[in-house]
Amino acid sequence: RTLLGIESSCDDTAAAVVRLKDGKGRVLSSIVASQTELHAAFGGVVPEIAARAHTEKLDTSIQSALDAAQLGFGDLDAIAVTAGPGLIGGVVAGVMCAKGLSAATGLPLIGVNHLAGHALTPRLTDGLAFPYLMLLVSGGHCQFLIAHSATRFERLGGTIDDAPGEAFDKTAKLLGLPQPGGPAVEDAATRGDPERFRFPRPLLDRAGCDMSFSGLKTALLRARDARISDCGGLTVTDRDDLCAGFQRAVRDVLIEKSRRALQQYLEMSPAAPTLAVAGGVAANTAIRTGLETLCDSLGVAFTAPPLRLCTDNAAMIAWAGIELLTAQAVDPATLTARPRWPLDDRAPVLIGSGK
Ligand code: ATP
Ligand code: FE
Numbered sequence: 194r195t196l197l198g199i200e201s202s203c204d205d206t207a208a209a210v211v212r213l214k215d216g217k218g219r220v221l222s223s224i225v226a227s228q229t230e231l232h233a234a235f236g237g238v239v240p241e242i243a244a245r246a247h248t249e250k251l252d253t254s255i256q257s258a259l260d261a262a263q264l265g266f267g268d269l270d271a272i273a274v275t276a277g278p279g280l281i282g283g284v285v286a287g288v289m290c291a292k293g294l295s296a297a298t299g300l301p302l303i304g305v306n307h308l309a310g311h312a313l314t315p316r317l318t319d320g321l322a323f324p325y326l327m328l329l330v331s332g333g334h335c336q337f338l339i340a341h342s343a344t345r346f347e348r349l350g351g352t353i354d355d356a357p358g359e360a361f362d363k364t365a366k367l368l369g370l371p372q373p374g375g376p377a378v379e380d381a382a383t384r385g386d387p388e389r390f391r392f393p394r395p396l397l398d399r400a401g402c403d404m405s406f407s408g409l410k411t412a413l414l415r416a417r418d419a420r421i422s423d424c425g426g427l428t429v430t431d432r433d434d435l436c437a438g439f440q441r442a443v444r445d446v447l448i449e450k451s452r453r454a455l456q457q458y459l460e461m462s463p464a465a466p467t468l469a470v471a472g473g474v475a476a477n478t479a480i481r482t483g484l485e486t487l488c489d490s491l492g493v494a495f496t497a498p499p500l501r502l503c504t505d506n507a508a509m510i511a512w513a514g515i516e517l518l519t520a521q522a523v524d525p526a527t528l529t530a531r532p533r534w535p536l537d538d539r540a541p542v543l544i545g546s547g548k
Contacts, residue, residue: 194212194213194214194270194515194518194519195210195211195212195213195221195264195268195269195270196210196211196212196269196270196271196272196273196303196511196512196514196515196518197209197210197255197258197259197266197269197271197272197273197294197511198210198211198273198274198305198507198508198509198510198511198512198513198514199251199255199272199273199274199275199287199290199291199507199510200274200275200287200307200310200505200506200507200509200510201247201251201275201279201283201284201286201287201290202275202277202278202279202280202283202284202287202307202505203238203243203279203280203283203332203333203505204227204228204229204231204232204238204243204283205225205226205227205228205504205505205506206225206226206228206246206247206250206251206254207223207224207225207226207254207505207506207507207510208224208251208254208255208257208258208507209221209222209223209224209258209506209507209508209510209511210222210258210259210261210262210264210269210511211317211508211511211512211515213515213519216320217320218316218317218318218320218512218515220317220508221261221262221264222257222258222259222260222261222262223258223501223506223507223508224254224257224258224261224507225501225505225506225507226250226253226254228242228243228246229372229373231243231246232372233371233372236366236372237362237366237372238280240280240281240282240283241282243280243282243283244280244282244283244285244286245282247282247283247286247287248286251286251287251290252290255290255294258507266294266298266300269298269300270300270301270518271300271301271302271303271514271518271523272291272294272295272298272300272301272302272303272514273291273303273304273305273510273511273513273514273515273517273518274287274288274290274291274302274303274304274305274510275287275288275304275305275306275307275310275510276288276304276305276306276524276528276529276530276531276534277304277306277307277530277531277532277533277534278306278307278308278333278531278532278533278534278535279307279333279532280532281530281532284530284531284532285530287530288304288528288529288530292526292528295526296526301518301523302523302524302525302526302528303514303517303518303522303523303524304524304528305510305513305514305517306513306534306536307505307510307534308329308334308534308535308536309343309346309513309536310509310510310512310513311329311331311471311472311509312327312329312338312340312346312471312536313340313343313509313512313513313516314471314498314502314503314509314512315327315469315471315496315497315498316512316516317498317502317508317509317512318496318498318499318502319469319496321467321469321496322465323340323341323342324339324340324341324463325339325340325463325466325467325468325469326338326339326340326349326454326455326458326466326467326468326469327339327340327346327468327469327470327471328447328451328454328468328469328470328471328475328484329470329471329472330356330357330358330447330470330471330472330473330474330475330480331356331358331471331472331473331474331475332356332358332359332362332373332472332473332474333356333358333359334351334352334356334472335351335352335356335357335404335406335474336348336349336350336351336352336536337349337350337351337402337450337451337454338536338537339458339461340469342520343513343516343517343519343520343522344517344520344522346536346537347537348536348537349402349454349457349458350401350402350403350404350450350454351402351403351404352403352404352405352406353396353403353404353405354405354406354407355405355406355407355410356406356474357406357443357447357474358373358375358472358473358474359406360406360407360409360410360439360443361373361374361375361378361379361443361474362374362375363410364378364410364413364435364436364439365377365378367413367414367417368381368417368427368432368435368436369432370432370436373473375473375474375476375477376476378436378439378440379436379440379477379478379479381432381433381436381437382433382436382437382439382440382441382479383437384433384437385430385432385433385434385435385436385437385438386433386434386437386438387434387437387438387440387441388438388441389434389437389438390416390434390435390438390439391438392409392412392413392416392438392439392441392442393408393409393412393442394442394445394446394449395408395409395446396446396450397446397449400453401453402450402451402453402454402457403450404446404447404450406443406446409439409442409443413435413439416435416438417435420435440477440479440480441479443474443480444477444479444480444483445483447480447483447484448483448484448487451468451484451487452487452491455468455487455488455491455493459493465494466493466494467493467494467495467496468484468488468493468494468495468496469495469496469497470484470495470496470497471497471498471503472503473503473504473505474503475497475498475503476500476503476504481497484497485497
């Protein structure tokens, strides 16, 4: 089985070809055309600019993915496309492109939930078996899910306000670092002192594995402004220390809440418990290592995809498409784009995430 995957739900236009052979997934090509430079002057992703850029880049990205895999449409079994959730203009661009290709080639069309793409990535990279506990931590989401199958995810808890990726991006903006904020803040944090500024660890006093990150952002703003009013500005050391303190707080919350989610999960006595992490923030080394240490101490297996498959890509969409094709979940040509699409019906609507 060989699928083309298309992803355009945020600010990356991506196309990839993935093959399932002998029960294993193999990424034959994965093209990611980033729009970072287009949005740089605005300090965040501008939906209209993103949508236009996707329409310009989709066809060439798809051709590049096919060329890199040395395949043509005749070698494919289906076309998988992100049908939500995300910035609607971009999702519409991808869905319409996939529909056109499907109509022209006669290949089946598969609409993929972007979050399922992130959450199923460990099955592509590690062949991880169901069920497993997934911490999905990205630019717009943060949730603990039990992945039962490619179409059934059970939510144990998650953020009640912002997503950590968004907090990383805002932190970068407040400190004059480039977007996307995650890698920039992580880099500064490696040189900083995580103990100098003490940031809150919200909701640790509350049972369960819900989280909150909006207070952290406010605390960072206050700490920054206090430094500016005391000293007239921020030194590079101040900035690095703020980043290190912020990252340490996010890491501590994710570790402690993962401990609780794991407790909940272990009470359901899964045979071989595994915690898998995915999404853009899973590319953060301090967070990955922290979670790995937690799992080691609990005797739970841990897995995290390679960095390039944590942030948005189309290989995860092609892979999710393979899983859906196996489950015979093919879509009709009336497939539509969905701005919101929770993986689990009990998921609350995020406040203030802009998504
Ligand atoms: P979602 O998947 O929730 O719809 P998205 O697709 O925009 O949102 P992803 O591409 O999965 O998000 O992740 C992007 C986010 O990950 C950004 O907020 C970015 O700052 C963050 N990120 C990327 N690399 C790192 C890193 N090394 N450390 C922390 N955060 C990171
Ligand atoms: Fe994403």
